[in-house]
Amino acid sequence: MGGGLKLNTIYLVGFMGCGKTSVGKYLSKQLEVPPYDVDSAIEKQRGQTIKEIFHYEGEEAFRNYESLAIRQLPLEHAVVMTGGGAVVREENLTYMKSKGTVIYLKTSFPVLWNRLMKEEERKKRPLLLTNTKEDIFQLYNERSKHYEKSDITILTDDLTAQEVCEQILIELQRFNS
Numbered sequence: 379m380g381g382g383l384k385l386n387t388i389y390l391v392g393f394m395g396c397g398k399t400s401v402g403k404y405l406s407k408q409l410e411v412p413p414y415d416v417d418s419a420i421e422k423q424r425g426q427t428i429k430e431i432f433h434y435e436g437e438e439a440f441r442n443y444e445s446l447a448i449r450q451l452p453l454e455h456a457v458v459m460t461g462g463g464a465v466v467r468e469e470n471l472t473y474m475k476s477k478g479t480v481i482y483l484k485t486s487f488p489v490l491w492n493r494l495m496k497e498e499e500r501k502k503r504p505l506l507l508t509n510t511k512e513d514i515f516q517l518y519n520e521r522s523k524h525y526e527k528s529d530i531t532i533l534t535d536d537l538t539a540q541e542v543c544e545q546i547l548i549e550l551q552r553f554n555s
């Protein structure tokens with residue numbers, strides 16, 4: 379582990395668009411620990427995009443693949459970038475907290491929505507293609523209670539992805555001291 383921090387595995391959680399995948403890449407470089415993006419792992423394992431899995435097999439099948447992928451981490455330590463719905467199954471959050479440190483990237487809905495409405499972001503997230511903005515806002519509010527159970531919460535609204543990464547390193551030092 380680089381950065382002088384003695385760490386276990388780090389799990390990034392939070393709603394779609396909060397920066398788990400982007401920040402995770404920075405963080406993995408800073409900590410000299412491999413990144414593990416759960417969505418990418420599922421797409422590789424299944425040979426299908428997330429969107430195709432939702433379409434042909436349904437969300438429940440995706441959630442089962444997601445729960446499996448979280449437990450199939452092929453590394454001793456990693457920065458794990460979960461998908462936004464991973465913590466909805468309580469057993470996933472319990473598992474991640476038992477294995478490492480769960481960090482919540484907390485972002486306001488308007489900020490998220492602006493990011494997610496960019497076509498290249500919207501088109502890869504099936505929930506955004508089949509739900510109204512009101513539905514997604516309701517999902518955001520419903521899920522907050524799960525995210526708030528994380529070990530560390532980072533407020534990301536006014537930070538760049540790199541600044542979020544810097545803030546995580548500061549909070550990790552505190553959490554591990």
Ligand SMILES: Nc1ncnc2c1ncn2[C@@H]1O[C@H](COP(=O)(O)OP(=O)(O)O)[C@@H](O)[C@H]1O
Pocket residue numbers: 392393394395396397398399400401493494499534537538539540542
């Ligand atoms: N802190 C940030 N500031 C500005 N844009 C961000 C930030 N974090 C992520 N983004 C942008 O938001 C979009 C979604 O980021 P991503 O890392 O895929 O989020 P997630 O994996 O949580 O869904 C991308 O276009 C990314 O560049």
Ligand SMILES: O=C(O)C1=C[C@@H](OP(=O)(O)O)[C@@H](O)[C@H](O)C1
Pocket residue numbers: 392393394395398399417428460461462463464502503504505
């Ligand atoms: O919030 C969700 O239910 C989902 C979030 C997505 O990941 P990101 O949070 O990286 O967009 C992906 O796992 C899938 O589209 C479902």
Ligand SMILES: [Mg+2]
Pocket residue numbers: 398399400417459460461
């Ligand atoms: Mg992601």
